[in-house]
Amino acid sequence: MVSNIDHKAMEALLRGQGCANNLKILLENGEISSVSTEPLIHTILDSFSLALSFMDSPNHPPYHESSSHNMASHMSRRSSKQKLCVAEGLVNYNHDSRTMCPNDGFTWRKYGQKTIKASAHKRCYYRCTYAKDQNCNATKRVQKIKDNPPVYRTTYLGKHVCKAFAVHDDTYSSTMIRFDQVVPEPIMPQLTTIDHQVITVEENSAEHIMNQECDINDYLVDDDPFWASQFPPFPSSDTMFLENISAFD
DNA sequence: GTTATTTGACCGGT
């Protein structure tokens, strides 16, 4: 009989596999761009990390509870809040603004929150924790766009020039580094080498795993007319969105 | 004491 944890681990692996297949198709078709491949890469990494977390802690309740607390308890005091935020971001987006920051490999500091007229939910503004230290101008916005299931839209702006990957706590990053090591270079810096490039990622908390849907229609239409006016509609050389990633359905 | 978050104020664009 397959345990619940094994089942979840398998499910995560299958998601990662599906995403890898999508990436393969993109590569085969020559549709290589940091924007188009980035969400897939992140999802693959997150899926495998999630699967590993299940396997590493077979005696613990599923990932979304004790494992994250475990990680948090080992984190240094200096940025415990922030690292906890990153840790929880992997597992549960159904929180308030304080914890709904998905693990994208970087640490973010919240600097604002606004009620958006076209949306019932507030939009949260984050900038890279190392914005001052390393003159990193990367920012992101996170906004809840659906209630049930909770779906968050994350919009990344600017480029990372910081070395955020190097500062992760060993305890927490142990499962991530394994994957980072097979990547020739850090992921987000690759993504953000194009100024003003925007990528949106929607995350479904019900899945407890990053659910990426960079659909141009979703992105441009409903709650963000400003960005629709800022960037040309698809297709564009600078802004490219993945069509629906069916592997996550 | 240090750092992160919250939230009202402020500013620029439309």
Added chain:
DNA sequence: ACCGGTCAAATAAC
């Protein structure tokens, strides 16, 4: 005037 993005003082957490 309205709206979205950012600033910065106050507050909370550790």
